[in-house]
Amino acid sequence: MTERPTQAAQRKFAVPRKVLPYLMLAPALIIIFVFKIYPIVSVMITSFIRDGQFTFRTYEILLGDRTFWMSLWTTIKMNLVMIPLQIVLSLALALLVNSTVKGIGIFRSIYYLPVTMAISVAAITWELMANYNNGVFNSLFTALGIGRQGLFTDANQALWCIVVMATWKGCGMWMMYILAGLKGVDTSIYESARLDGAGYFRTLFSITLPLIKRTMLFVIVANTSANMLLFAPMQLITEGGPQNSTNVLMYEVYKSAFQNGNASRAGALTTILLIIVLTVVIIQFRMLNEKEE
Numbered sequence: 001m002t003e004r005p006t007q008a009a010q011r012k013f014a015v016p017r018k019v020l021p022y023l024m025l026a027p028a029l030i031i032i033f034v035f036k037i038y039p040i041v042s043v044m045i046t047s048f049i050r051d052g053q054f055t056f057r058t059y060e061i062l063l064g065d066r067t068f069w070m071s072l073w074t075t076i077k078m079n080l081v082m083i084p085l086q087i088v089l090s091l092a093l094a095l096l097v098n099s100t101v102k103g104i105g106i107f108r109s110i111y112y113l114p115v116t117m118a119i120s121v122a123a124i125t126w127e128l129m130a131n132y133n134n135g136v137f138n139s140l141f142t143a144l145g146i147g148r149q150g151l152f153t154d155a156n157q158a159l160w161c162i163v164v165m166a167t168w169k170g171c172g173m174w175m176m177y178i179l180a181g182l183k184g185v186d187t188s189i190y191e192s193a194r195l196d197g198a199g200y201f202r203t204l205f206s207i208t209l210p211l212i213k214r215t216m217l218f219v220i221v222a223n224t225s226a227n228m229l230l231f232a233p234m235q236l237i238t239e240g241g242p243q244n245s246t247n248v249l250m251y252e253v254y255k256s257a258f259q260n261g262n263a264s265r266a267g268a269l270t271t272i273l274l275i276i277v278l279t280v281v282i283i284q285f286r287m288l289n290e291k292e293e
Contacts, residue, residue, distance in 0.1 A: 047267030058264045075248040079227050082163045090174035098182045112172040123236040126165045155243040162233045174219050181215030221281050228277050249273045
């Protein structure tokens with residue numbers, strides 16, 4: 001007798017099965033909309049507002065600005081080197097720590113250690129180590145007879161020092177993603193390949209890489225997005241210098257918005273940067289999917 005009212009109440013407040021998945025997704029979708037989609041759309045709209053009117057004037061001024069084109073070239077140049085470098089090194093590290101060598105777990109922890117460090121802490125640490133007078137790097141260069149180097153204070157070296165620092169900081173994370181993909185490959189496939197006389201490199205390019213293609217696609221896309229938006233080292237170490245040699249687009253957005261108070265220019269720069277990132281990601285998807293077909 002006591003179960004009937006309870007069952008009736010449960011049926012009364014039961015959520016239809018078709019609606020339940022949407023209710024489960026609703027909190028995440030709300031968070032994405034509030035903290036991701038809305039800010040992006042708001043910034044894009046701001047880029048078309050100038051003196052309270054809708055206009056393309058901001059883009060006209062921006063496309064005629066030499067500083068914009070220099071920062072765009074710096075961004076492209078940096079990523080053309082940094083993205084392939086990080087992908088290749090991360091893959092090599094993942095293959096290394098996936099081996100059965102004794103004690104390899106220690107190296108796995110060492111490689112991942114920089115990931116646990118905040119980018120701001122890493123930037124300040126590298127700035128101290130690259131100090132011209134008493135930094136670790138220049139002390140080592142002097143001991144080797146190379147002589148002291150400007151590094152972050154040299155217009156010809158600063159950008160590449162940031163590339164090295166970002167690679168050191170990020171490779172451990174991408175390595176772990178690739179390692180997870182490698183762990184999912186059936187080892188019996190490798191045993192069959194060895195019985196057929198396949199060498200290491202033939203196994204790598206014919207078996208390993210095709211089987212972890214989805215993992216590599218994620219790593220390449222995520223790595224591209226992260227590096228295109230990198231600006232913390234520029235802000236904390238070089239401030240876009242010396243001689244604007246590290247003034248990437250993302251740092252130009254920061255300067256326009258927070259130093260110069262030009263929201264319209266910052267919005268236009270953000271929109272252009274977003275278009276570039278989306279274009280590169282779409283091209284990567286198409287290229288990898290065509291290879292799969």
